[in-house]
Amino acid sequence: MSTLTSIGLEHLDDLALGSVFLATGGGGDPHVPKLITREAIKTYGNVSLLSPQDVADDAFIVPIGSVGAPTVSLELLPSLNEAAKTLEAFEAYVGKKIDAVASFEIGGGNSLIPICAAAAKGLPVIDGDGMGRALPEAQMMSYPIAGVRPTPALAFDYAGNQAIFKTASTEVYERHIRAFSMAAGGIVTTAEHAMTGKQLKEAVIPGTVSFSIALGRLLREQRGQADMLLAPLQQLFGASIYGECRLIYTGKVIDKTTRIIGGYDIGEATIEAFSGEGNNLHINIKNEYLLARQGERVRASVPDLITIVDYESGEPINAERLRYGHRVAVFATGCPAFYHTAAALKVVAPRCFGFDINYVPLEDL
Amino acid sequence: MRIGIDVGGTHTDAVILDGDTVIASTKSLTSADVISGVESALDTVIKEAAVSQDKIKTVMIGTTQFTNAIVERRELSPMAAVRIGLPSGKGMPPMVDWPQDMVEAIGAQVHMLHGGYLYDGFPVADLRDDEIDALIKNLLTHKIKNVAIASAFSPMNAQPEIIVSERIKKAIPDARITLSHNFGRLGLMERENAAIMNTTLLPFADRVVTSFLGALKSRGLNCPAYISQNDGTLMSSEFVRDYPALTFASGPTNSLRGAFKLTGLEDAIVVDIGGTTSDIGVLQGGFPRESNVVVNIGGIRTNFRMPDIMAIGLGGGSIVSEDGMSIGPQSVGHRLVTEGVVFGGQTLTTTDIIVAAGDETIGNKSRVSSVSKQTVANAKATMRRMLDQNIEMMKPGGKDIPVILVGGGAVLVTDGLAAASKLYRPENAGVANAIGAAIAQVGGEAERMISYRSISREDALKKVTQAATDKAVSAGADISTIRAVDIEETAIPYMDEGATRLRVKVIGELAG
Numbered sequence: 001m002s003t004l005t006s007i008g009l010e011h012l013d014d015l016a017l018g019s020v021f022l023a024t025g026g027g028g029d030p031h032v033p034k035l036i037t038r039e040a041i042k043t044y045g046n047v048s049l050l051s052p053q054d055v056a057d058d059a060f061i062v063p064i065g066s067v068g069a070p071t072v073s074l075e076l077l078p079s080l081n082e083a084a085k086t087l088e089a090f091e092a093y094v095g096k097k098i099d100a101v102a103s104f105e106i107g108g109g110n111s112l113i114p115i116c117a118a119a120a121k122g123l124p125v126i127d128g129d130g131m132g133r134a135l136p137e138a139q140m141m142s143y144p145i146a147g148v149r150p151t152p153a154l155a156f157d158y159a160g161n162q163a164i165f166k167t168a169s170t171e172v173y174e175r176h177i178r179a180f181s182m183a184a185g186g187i188v189t190t191a192e193h194a195m196t197g198k199q200l201k202e203a204v205i206p207g208t209v210s211f212s213i214a215l216g217r218l219l220r221e222q223r224g225q226a227d228m229l230l231a232p233l234q235q236l237f238g239a240s241i242y243g244e245c246r247l248i249y250t251g252k253v254i255d256k257t258t259r260i261i262g263g264y265d266i267g268e269a270t271i272e273a274f275s276g277e278g279n280n281l282h283i284n285i286k287n288e289y290l291l292a293r294q295g296e297r298v299r300a301s302v303p304d305l306i307t308i309v310d311y312e313s314g315e316p317i318n319a320e321r322l323r324y325g326h327r328v329a330v331f332a333t334g335c336p337a338f339y340h341t342a343a344a345l346k347v348v349a350p351r352c353f354g355f356d357i358n359y360v361p362l363e364d365l
Numbered sequence: 366m367r368i369g370i371d372v373g374g375t376h377t378d379a380v381i382l383d384g385d386t387v388i389a390s391t392k393s394l395t396s397a398d399v400i401s402g403v404e405s406a407l408d409t410v411i412k413e414a415a416v417s418q419d420k421i422k423t424v425m426i427g428t429t430q431f432t433n434a435i436v437e438r439r440e441l442s443p444m445a446a447v448r449i450g451l452p453s454g455k456g457m458p459p460m461v462d463w464p465q466d467m468v469e470a471i472g473a474q475v476h477m478l479h480g481g482y483l484y485d486g487f488p489v490a491d492l493r494d495d496e497i498d499a500l501i502k503n504l505l506t507h508k509i510k511n512v513a514i515a516s517a518f519s520p521m522n523a524q525p526e527i528i529v530s531e532r533i534k535k536a537i538p539d540a541r542i543t544l545s546h547n548f549g550r551l552g553l554m555e556r557e558n559a560a561i562m563n564t565t566l567l568p569f570a571d572r573v574v575t576s577f578l579g580a581l582k583s584r585g586l587n588c589p590a591y592i593s594q595n596d597g598t599l600m601s602s603e604f605v606r607d608y609p610a611l612t613f614a615s616g617p618t619n620s621l622r623g624a625f626k627l628t629g630l631e632d633a634i635v636v637d638i639g640g641t642t643s644d645i646g647v648l649q650g651g652f653p654r655e656s657n658v659v660v661n662i663g664g665i666r667t668n669f670r671m672p673d674i675m676a677i678g679l680g681g682g683s684i685v686s687e688d689g690m691s692i693g694p695q696s697v698g699h700r701l702v703t704e705g706v707v708f709g710g711q712t713l714t715t716t717d718i719i720v721a722a723g724d725e726t727i728g729n730k731s732r733v734s735s736v737s738k739q740t741v742a743n744a745k746a747t748m749r750r751m752l753d754q755n756i757e758m759m760k761p762g763g764k765d766i767p768v769i770l771v772g773g774g775a776v777l778v779t780d781g782l783a784a785a786s787k788l789y790r791p792e793n794a795g796v797a798n799a800i801g802a803a804i805a806q807v808g809g810e811a812e813r814m815i816s817y818r819s820i821s822r823e824d825a826l827k828k829v830t831q832a833a834t835d836k837a838v839s840a841g842a843d844i845s846t847i848r849a850v851d852i853e854e855t856a857i858p859y860m861d862e863g864a865t866r867l868r869v870k871v872i873g874e875l876a877g
Contacts, residue, residue: 035461
């Protein structure tokens with residue numbers, strides 16, 4: 001287990017890089033969130049990292065992050081104190097002081113926003129998140145799956161406009177928050193799924209912040225051809241909550257088509273082996289890489305992680321950037337045990353994404 | 366007839382083309398002052414071709430001087446960077462992610478103003494007169510005339526950039542201003558980075574263009590001169606005075622375009638073998654396949670499009686292991702002529718191998734007689750394997766595809782390549798870059814974020830194509846020859862159905 005207790009400037013590049021691997025193609029480019037978090041740590045100092053098991057049962061924990069289209073944040077940049085002001089507005093609304101903040105999803109930019117918020121507010125950040133990867137919808141987070149209520153929630157836009165949400169379910173919350181984020185320029189910061197320390201211990205995917213930093217460090221230090229990455233990745237994942245890690249394919253992208261349906265980038269990529277031999281690998285995409293098949297044979301499926309990396313550098317490639325001609329390696333990694341539970345599979349099994357197959361864990365494929 | 370010149374970090378090449386025929390070419394070392402090397406290259410080709418200067422209708426120049434100025438942090442001028450986007454991005458000023466030495470090298474003043482637009486055209490905030498007045502006052506106080514301006518979503522609505530620019534020009538008539546929307550693509554920080562790098566190069570661009578034009582004039586060449594851009598198209602030399610950053614990485618593009626011209630092959634793999642590396646690129650429809658990764662120039666993130674190039678450590682100076690089983694990436698580089706075994710040195714290089722094999726007669730062959738037959742055979746197999754494997758990886762979709770060899774190291778390939786359907790070794794392959802510069806056309810590009818809910822796809826395409834065409838014409842294209850060569854539509858996740866980034870690139874022949 002990691003003994004990391006504090007996050008400083010030196011961890012941000014690795015955290016961002018690891019988070020793209022865990023984002024399985026989605027989650028948005030963490031570059032802008034990394035920069036704003038760097039400015040926050042430069043201004044306010046390091047952030048202490050709190051292991052979930054060390055959190056008091058009666059502590060008040062608030063997950064925070066961005067909701068909306070990551071593409072928009074390429075133009076509508078975040079402000080240094082936006083996340084901290086979101087927390088302050090939330091505290092004012094619920095009339096309660098926050099003890100620590102947590103991440104919605106470790107995959108992509110939302111691995112960093114809680115750290116930015118925690119730095120400016122002088123709060124610790126939980127070493128863990130609500131997905132252990134990236135997934136497209138709020139109800140797929142471990143927090144609601146474990147019974148944490150999404151609301152009251154507060155959303156805060158670039159100009160400081162706020163909206164409070166009280167909804168019957170996470171599904172309804174998801175619809176409303178998306179509508180608000182569209183009206184507010186495409187991206188907002190939200191505080192939601194607030195919980196006690198006791199709830200957190202049941203609901204969180206533990207250790208993912210320090211794990212993502214270790215993963216990013218590995219990818220940086222081992223930068224180079226993707227097949228050389230397999231052994232060190234297996235060692236790192238094998239000793240973590242993820243377990244199995246496999247290199248399932250190497251080749252080049254010969255087709256990629258996606259289109260937006262209901263706000264999601266949905267489509268398919270086809271990868272042909274460098275040798276031109278054997279069946280092509282087909283990847284189904286809904287923001288994230290969700291299903292990898294060779295002919296009829298399933299090689300990996302959600303909730304297990306499918307990550308596509310650049311063959312020459314080992315750098316993970318998100319689905320928006322994946323293009324025809326890209327030379328890639330495809331890794332599959334087991335998901336945390338939480339997502340093997342019946343309650344979790346009810347919302348994240350392949351059928352929840354419209355694939356007519358049952359979930360078979362990677363290690364049984 | 367036209368002249369193509371390529372000013373690289375090491376070599377300055379020049380060619381004269383008569384139609385499609387190379388009638389003179391020269392390759393020489395780049396001089397420290399650049400311009401005297403260009404002048405002597407011009408003298409050499411004009412003399413060799415024995416043509417009168419008035420037969421030369423245009424001169425095209427590819428140059429790495431602006432890229433190198435950024436990379437080496439020299440020839441950079443003081444400037445101000447103005448961002449229009451508050452209240453968004455507070456605490457994330459321009460250049461926030463730049464290497465510290467570069468920030469210091471240009472010593473830019475940074476200003477942030479309210480304004481800009483959202484993706485759907487709703488204002489982020491209104492421009493504020495008091496902020497613009499304070500900005501102008503500050504520029505006057507510090508006597509700053511070079512200004513870069515970037516506003517949120519300016520590729521969709523450039524008004525804030527234009528309004529602030531006009532206000533500055535009214536107060537400082539000789540101000541040199543770069544507006545980020547002229548660098549097209551979405552991504553505020555990357556577009557702003559391009560505008561800032563461009564601005565800090567403006568005075569240097571004036572000096573370079575003036576000295577190029579002076580060199581041409583002194584050689585009796587009074588024809589128009591053009592300079593190549595990173596996408597393989599041209600801009601007029603006067604245009605470069607305002608947009609030097611558009612020349613970044615034009616070298617690899619010119620090499621690929623030159624290979625196309627030399628063979629007429631629209632779809633092919635091009636392997637440019639130099640002293641230290643082989644650069645493998647792909648021609649699609651006669652143009653380089655573009656890379657999709659974020660491009661860093663001198664440690665600064667940009668969204669320029671660059672050709673998709675894979676560089677492998679195999680060149681004429683690459684060092685060969687004793688058994689011949691491993692080659693490179695270490696290379697003796699330009700010291701080959703002293704360190705290579707056939708030249709009297711002690712380091713076994715790929716060039717020594719092909720001499721030992723009897724494939725080439727370079728240097729003193731007797732010096733490699735002690736290299737075992739097995740080593741020679743192994744090393745040749747290793748070279749072939751390195752090229753074959755990497756060409757396979759670059760090849761589009763399993764099809765058989767021809768391979769064009771260019772560059773001085775092309776002699777290394779002696780027995781053909783398994784990955785190539787056919788192997789081409791065009792004459793004049795050593796000056797492919799200069800030929801690529803000489804045949805370049807004029808292009809223009811525009812990008813918008815649009816919603817097919819509010820505008821039909823047809824109308825959107827028309828609108829963006831018009832914007833790209835306007836740019837091509839202002840860069841010197843003949844409007845009657847303009848055609849769209851690339852249309853890219855990228856759907857945007859987590860937005861309305863139909864929300865799309867639409868990018869159009871057009872290309873046309875030089876006017877006149």
